[in-house]
Amino acid sequence: MSEQTIRVGVIGAGGWATYGHLPALRTLPEFDVVAVSARRKESAEKAAEKFGIPRVYADTHELIKDPDVDLVAVLTPTSQRVPLVKAAIEAGKDVYSEWPLTTRTADSEELLALAEAKGVRHAVGLQRRQGPAARYARDLVARGYVGDVRAARISVGVDAFGPVMPEKVAWTFDVDAFTHVLSIYGGHFLDVLFQIVGPPKDLTSVIETQFSELTVEETGKTVTSAKPDAVMAIGTLENGGLFSVQLEGGQKFPTGLQIDITGTEGVLRLTNDRAFENTEDNTLHGVNGDSSPGSALAVLPVPEEYRSLPDASLDESVQDLAHLYAAFARDKANGTTEATTFADAVNQHHLIDRIQESSERRSA
Known part of the structure; x- marks a missing residue:
């Protein structure tokens, strides 16, 4: 693992996490998933065993505070995202949230303003583009x-x-x-x-x-x-x-x-x-x-230059997600704005x- 590797803590271990996010992140050398948490600890433990994730947290806030987590990926149902995203931002962590970001426009505007004020990088799962x-x-x-x-x-x-x-x-x-x-x-x-x-x-x-x-x-x-x-x-x-x-x-x-x-x-x-x-x-x-x-x-x-992922064996919907994470890594390294x-x-x-x-x- 290089000094540039982005260490990820994943909150949520449901179907899209285990079908999409964790397989996508595993294919990208820029990322290392170091922790996972879920509403049901058994789900987090199962995901950790399957994907070789070293830490399982029963308390999501402990995952957010983990000093070895650089990026917090919030993959919970929409109604649960606001306090978790807000806690990650307040902790100074970069944060990824699934789309929809929140259930209300005003709440999403608040999270955007908070992330910008804290100077953290943020991404949202509008990966189809x-x-x-x-x-x-x-x-x-x-x-x-x-x-x-x-x-x-x-x-x-x-x-x-x-x-x-x-x-x-x-x-x-x-x-x-x-x-x-x-x-x-x-x-x-x-x-x-x-x-x-x-x-x-x-x-x-x-x-x-x-x-x-x-x-x-x-x-x-x-x-x-x-x-x-x-x-x-x-x-x-x-x-x-x-x-x-x-x-x-x-x-x-x-x-x-x-x-x-x-x-x-x-x-x-x-x-x-x-x-x-x-x-x-x-x-x-x-x-x-x-x-x-x-x-x-x-x-x-x-053209092949649009297919730059190291592993093309995943379903295309998961590859779209991998492209988004790869764009986030490039943005972090180069100061660009490719990722949503x-x-x-x-x-x-x-x-x-x-x-x-x-x-x-x-x-x-």
Whole structure:
């Protein structure tokens, strides 16, 4: 382990920690996971044994205070993150938080202000923009591949957040948990869209709760729901182009991800049959230049320089996370800003607020 190695303490040992974070961190020489803590100590001990983590803490605050921890990764449910992130910042530790950063915009703004005041580095798990195809699409647009952007369209369709869900995620039934189609899939994939084509300027939206009753799979218990599970929005981009958004949860036959970007000189299309936990990277298609009118879109291979990880054997969704951690390490070493930060999280909170407020005005 070199002096530059970032020593990580992980809080949370659930499915995304053991499927995503710990395997991703294990592949990166810049990091060493030295401690783990979880609500159930047995879960932390199991993760420690599987991934060779030397220290297990029953008390998360003891992990945060550990002098051998440089970076605290907070992977708990959203409603539990504020005090843990705040404690890590107060301890002078760099901190990673899953997205959503918090359940309320004001709380996320407070954490951003605190991190900046304390001078600690911070990252948030908006890792989808780090995928090779997404970064290549961003660079192609910046280089003028499509010319001036005329329109951008995104469709995300998933089977998650349907009318029947297992008991282990019943805590998401409460709209105040901020864990639904708009906050999760909107947060991740609108971040991808707008980092490619630039930020939105004006928007109008419609939000619906099409599954007004949710059922716990194991018990048959039902609850009334106010969570959004279908979202549409249209608007203008800062650069003058148009955009449209469709987010749909609980699909019986998931449609996945599709982004279309049309411009004065060409077209780009980014697709994936699985929007989340995908085993393969998004596929990028394009056409531009001197092609005759009506020419078909062709696959655009992603250059190898966008695939810089030392281990490509993990599922692509986990590799996206590894790309984010690698960007964080480069930022720390070089003073750059490649990784998504709490500032990006606050931007997403504000965007979601705008979508919700537009829909509420329409319904008033």
